[in-house]
Structures are given as C-alpha cells and as structure tokens.
Amino acid sequence: xxxxxxxxxxxxxxxxxxxxxxxxxxxxxxxxxxxxxxxxxxxxxxxxxxxxxxxxxxxxxxxxxxxxxxxxxxxxxxxxxxxxxxxxxxxxxxxxxxxxxxxxxxxxxxxxxxxx
Amino acid sequence: xxxxxxxxxxxxxxxxxxxxxxxxxxxxxxxxxxxxxxxxxxxxxxxxxxxxxxxxxxxxxxxxxxxxxxxxxxxxxxxxxxxxxxxxxxxxxxxxxxxxxxxxxxxxxxx
Numbered sequence: 001x002x003x004x005x006x007x008x009x010x011x012x013x014x015x016x017x018x019x020x021x022x023x024x025x026x027x028x029x030x031x032x033x034x035x036x037x038x039x040x041x042x043x044x045x046x047x048x049x050x051x052x053x054x055x056x057x058x059x060x061x062x063x064x065x066x067x068x069x070x071x072x073x074x075x076x077x078x079x080x081x082x083x084x085x086x087x088x089x090x091x092x093x094x095x096x097x098x099x100x101x102x103x104x105x106x107x108x109x110x111x112x113x114x115x116x
Numbered sequence: 117x118x119x120x121x122x123x124x125x126x127x128x129x130x131x132x133x134x135x136x137x138x139x140x141x142x143x144x145x146x147x148x149x150x151x152x153x154x155x156x157x158x159x160x161x162x163x164x165x166x167x168x169x170x171x172x173x174x175x176x177x178x179x180x181x182x183x184x185x186x187x188x189x190x191x192x193x194x195x196x197x198x199x200x201x202x203x204x205x206x207x208x209x210x211x212x213x214x215x216x217x218x219x220x221x222x223x224x225x226x227x
Contacts, residue, residue: 032214043206043218044160089159093214102148102167102214103175106160 012113019077021110023090026071032093034104035064035075039086047075047088077112085114118143122207122219129226135180135194137222139207142188147209149190150216151182154204166190202226 013019025033031052036044050057050064050073057064063076073090091104119142129135141147148167152160162175164182172182179198183191190207202225208216 034215036218041221041223043208043221046215046217049215091160102210102216103150103162103165104214104216105162108159 009108010111010113012115013080015080015082015114015116017080019075019080019084019112019114021075021077021088021090021112023073023075023107024071025073025090025092027092027094028071030092030094033064033066033073034091035062036089036091036106037084037086038089038109044089080112080114082114082116085112087111118209118217120207120209120217120219122205122222124222125220126223127225129197129224131199131226132196135192135197135201135224137192137205137207137224139190139192139219140188141209144188144209144211146187147211148216149184150208150210151190151192152206152208154206154221156203160206164192197226199226 011021034049035047037047038044048057048059048062048064050066055066061078065074075088077084087109089106089109091106093104121140123138148165150165151163153163154160163180164172164174166172166184169184169187172184179201180192180194205222205224207219210216
C-alpha cells in the first residue's frame with residue numbers, strides 16, 4: 001500500500017558534521033510535506049515544511065529538499081549538535097478528495113544520534 | 117501564543133477499566149484537533165480528528181472513542197481498556213494549514 005517510508009532507521013554522526021535524513025513517499029497526489037523532531041518521551045516538534053510546488057526550503061540550520069520525480073524528501077541539518085539527537089519523522093498530506101482534509105500520514109522515523 | 121495541554125502525563129490502568137484522556141488548546145479558535153497513538157519505536161497512527169464541536173471522524177476501528185464538547189477541548193475515552201491500548205497518546209491541533217502542533221503526550225500502560 002502507499003506509505004511514507006524511510007531509507008535508514010538509524011543515523012549516527014559526529015558533532016559538527018552535516019546530517020541528511022531521507023524519506024520516500026509513493027503518493028503522487030501528496031502536496032505537502034513536513035518534518036518533525038521527537039525527543040524521548042516528548043511530543044513531536046515542527047521543524048520545517050514544504051509544499052509540492054517547491055524544491056527546496058531553508059530554515060535555521062535545516063534544509064528540506066523535495067524531488068517529486070523520484071518521490072523523495074530529505075532533511076539536512078548543518079553542523080549537527082548533541083541537542084539534535086532525536087527521532088525525525090517525515091509526514092505527508094495526501095491531498096483532499098472533496099472537502100477539507102487536513103490529515104498527515106507519518107513515516108516510521110529515523111533515530112539520529114550525535115556523537116560528541 | 118498557542119499552547120496545548122494534555123493530562124495526565126502518565127497513567128497505569130488495569131485491563132477492563134475505563135479511560136479518559138483530556139486535551140485542551142489555548143490561544144486559538146476553531147482548531148482542527150487530532151488524537152494519535154504511538155507504539156514504542158514506531159510512527160504515529162491517527163485515531164480521530166475533529167474539525168468542530170461535536171464533529172468526530174474515526175480513522176481506525178478500535179476500542180476507543182473521542183468527543184469534543186467544547187471548541188478547544190478534545191477527549192479520548194474507552195469503556196474497557198485492552199492490553200493493546202497501551203502506548204503514547206498524542207493530541208495535536210492545526211488551524212489554517214496542514215502543519216500540526218503536538219502536546220506533550222500521555223504514556224498509558226494497561227496492565
């Protein structure tokens with residue numbers, strides 16, 4: 001079935017390195033994507049989002065890239081810090097089929113570990 | 117600014133007991149509200165969402181129900197808990213867009 005999936009369940013990086021977390025999606029109708037960060041025992045925090053009419057969006061130390069041709073989404077974190085250690089989820093909105101449909105479908109998540 | 121509250125933070129309940137989890141949002145009006153469940157080491161599963169008072173949509177058949185008695189209050193309930201109801205329950209809100217903002221969550225353990 002259609003789903004939002006991740007290439008790697010875990011990622012370990014050295015402090016100061018750049019991190020890249022990948023996400024694949026299969027629904028061509030998805031028009032909105034979002035990345036969340038979830039620290040242990042807490043609710044997910046919004047990081048950055050991107051609409052399907054964009055290829056790239058930048059925030060503070062984070063960049064999201066969207067490749068609609070291969071249905072791939074990535075989150076890049078520059079100069080990764082120990083505080084970036086968390087599980088990162090991508091999520092998609094699969095478009096509305098008549099009426100408002102503000103629902104998100106989440107992937108399983110990638111555990112990012114930053115080594116000092 | 118908007119804030120979202122959930123309580124209790126943790127709960128241990130025996131099988132067959134009732135459940136009531138509450139979520140409230142402050143600082144916004146007419147939000148969309150969502151209940152998710154997250155199993156250990158897994159992603160988020162949408163259980164219910166609501167676009168207005170008394171309007172509840174269920175995403176998966178289950179042992180749970182939801183209600184929205186006020187604009188900024190969302191309640192998750194069960195008459196009789198099952199072991200499989202254990203998990204991390206998250207409430208979220210959104211308004212005017214797709215981005216959702218999550219509460220701190222409730223850790224439910226059914227014994």
